[in-house]
Amino acid sequence: MYGTAMAQAQAQPTRAAVGDSEFDRDTAVTRREPGVYDAELSAGWTIISAVNGGYLLALLGRALGEALPHSDPFTVSAHYLTASRPGPAVIRTEVVRTGRTLSTGQASLVQFEDDGTEVERIRVLATYGDLDGLTPEVRTSAAPPAIPPIEQCLGPGDGPAPIPGSSAITDRLDIRLDPATVGWAVGAPSGRGEMRGWFGLADGRDPDPLSLLLTVDALPPTSFELGLTGWTPTVELTTHVRCRPAPGPLRVSITTRNLAGGFLEEDAEVWDSADRLVAQSRQLARAPRP
Amino acid sequence: MYGTAMAQAQAQPTRAAVGDSEFDRDTAVTRREPGVYDAELSAGWTIISAVNGGYLLALLGRALGEALPHSDPFTVSAHYLTASRPGPAVIRTEVVRTGRTLSTGQASLVQFEDDGTEVERIRVLATYGDLDGLTPEVRTSAAPPAIPPIEQCLGPGDGPAPIPGSSAITDRLDIRLDPATVGWAVGAPSGRGEMRGWFGLADGRDPDPLSLLLTVDALPPTSFELGLTGWTPTVELTTHVRCRPAPGPLRVSITTRNLAGGFLEEDAEVWDSADRLVAQSRQLARAPRP
CATH class of the missing domain: 2.40.160.210 (Acyl-CoA thioesterase, double hotdog domain)
Incomplete structure (x- = not known):
């Protein structure tokens, strides 16, 4: 299936750009009021009928990047409460602390039952910073995983x-x-x-x-x-x-x-x-x- | 220093019991109102002047164990905001979701400046369950660390x-x-x-x-x-x-x-x-x- 999509992508002279791709459109959030964002959980990121947890995390991360003074996620802790479904969702954020190099926020993704009952799907605590402001020092003992070339x-x-x-x-x-x-x-x-x-x-x-x-x-x-x-x-x-x-x-x-x-x-x-x-x-x- | 405490502990015929030890007394929380607990951060768990982060986590974990219907921490995510000091603190908890086998809560530890200003120290998201209710299955590939005998x-x-x-x-x-x-x-x-x-x-x-x-x-x-x-x-x-x-x-x-x-x-x-x-x-x- 995605072999087709792959072939299409490879055939295209231009690749989708950061900020103008399916992923970017499907993680878009619209500010409804300060700290509150509307989102649409796309059916394009489902496994069987469940919405992928990483896609949901990216949505929450995007809302927090808009709500916090720092734009890059440094550490994001998510507790998954109930299974999300494709369709409308609301993300509520709270600025917990603002510091010079790091800021911490909280976000909650909720959906609504047919009778209007609000159900919380995921709650997140996250600390954001500026990745471009990090020192260049790298003292990693970890080595990249031994994976065969992509064509194999x-x-x-x-x-x-x-x-x-x-x-x-x-x-x-x-x-x-x-x-x-x-x-x-x-x-x-x-x-x-x-x-x-x-x-x-x-x-x-x-x-x-x-x-x-x-x-x-x-x-x-x-x-x-x-x-x-x-x-x-x-x-x-x-x-x-x-x-x-x-x-x-x-x-x-x-x-x-x-x-x-x-x-x-x-x-x-x-x-x-x-x-x-x-x-x-x-x-x-x-x-x-x- | 703790060599002395060790010798004393070893000389004592009885060891401190779970529920009646220094750790238990120093992590005690007193319910002020539903979901809100008073605590006293003991100076006994400081490194230089900072209160140890693990001790603080145990305090928050204890408050959550009282607030949630399940008593055992399964996964606890803590974001450290400002350095805690020995002395009074207040822990506010929120029950986020209650399920049959797992429940999720949030807790915040705050202290007060001399002028009464509230400062948040740590915020925690945690999912609790019942460790005694787990299946006996163990398929661990990890092995215990190779550490010499304690006397060495x-x-x-x-x-x-x-x-x-x-x-x-x-x-x-x-x-x-x-x-x-x-x-x-x-x-x-x-x-x-x-x-x-x-x-x-x-x-x-x-x-x-x-x-x-x-x-x-x-x-x-x-x-x-x-x-x-x-x-x-x-x-x-x-x-x-x-x-x-x-x-x-x-x-x-x-x-x-x-x-x-x-x-x-x-x-x-x-x-x-x-x-x-x-x-x-x-x-x-x-x-x-x-």
Whole structure:
């Protein structure tokens, strides 16, 4: 499916620009009153019928970037309360503290039942800053994940449809998984809590701090490689954006060390084309029933 | 200093009990009105003049455990706003969502200036559950950290005072660091972002889910072993409690993979005496100026 979108993107002489792409249009928020924003959750970012948690996080992150005096997310902690549905939503923000280099805000995304009842979907605490104001010092002991070249990695067009049902988000992402972590798609999961791959937006839009919030929750769950199929709903997801990403494809590595008691953590690292570690995230998720 | 407290604890026939220890008394909260609690930040948990962030987290965690229908912290995300001082504080809580197995709350710790101005210190989002209700399944690929036996590890009484100035918290904790990660104390940091050791409360109180919130932020910062001295203030700290800890000493391993742009992450794992991974945490902190 997105093989088609990919081919189209590659055929186009111009790639979608940051600020003028599907991702930007679908994360647009409109200020209704100070600190309150209207949003439309696009059906284009759903997995089966659920709206992707990373897309929702980018929406909340965008509203907070407008509400706070600093524009870049440094650390964003999201607690997922109820499953969001495509359609209208309201995001309420609060400025918690404003500092010289960092400011902290809170945001809540709500939707409305047919009878008008308000239901909160996600609540977020976030600290923002200015990524361009960081010192150039880099003393990283972490190394980029060992992922084969993109042309050796596998997209949805390269095998059996990995996710049953309608997954609109597949058309919008260009994810190529490391063959070492796709055993689950052919009934032979590795048994290791690892998922790795290349990540891009299908229309070629380059990454920015906001799209990194989508990237950290876009790969299939590590639980697939642990031999569990089914839904792995996020309870909480915290993302650190550590560097403004360079243009070009990203590499994402997700690891799970502890599946226990019906829950698992997923740690994601995102590396840019300049070999910089641009984001780290950890989520607590419910494991599918074995 | 805490060598004395240790000797006293070891000489006592009875260890302090959970619910009747210094930690329990110093994290007591008194309900003033529904959802609002009075607390007294004890000077006993300070490092130089700053109140320890893990102790503060345990205080907030205790208030949330009283306010929410579930009593055990599963995931707690804290954003540190301003430095707390010993003395009175007020904790305001909000029940965000109540579910069957999980409930989510928010808490804010505030103190007051001499002129009565309210200053917010920390804001927390947390999801609580029932650790005893978890399935017994454990499929952990993580292994406990390789730390020498406790009698081969080093406490404050075993060498030069590691932390300059008054550190009251040292008397309340029984931390024995892995000799491989104490180079910083003798001017020979390893250059690796690692800190490991045994953790207990000096009065022998056994661990529980609340004290784990203290444990994850109690060791010296990894930045010491990276050759940086000075303050490493926490910006955000998220802790997952994964299992009710067994009685006895804990092992804590902290790693930093990415020191860059003046910030670093610290990942902590806490293992109990039954070799269970009982807590995982990650914080984003400001690096000391080199």
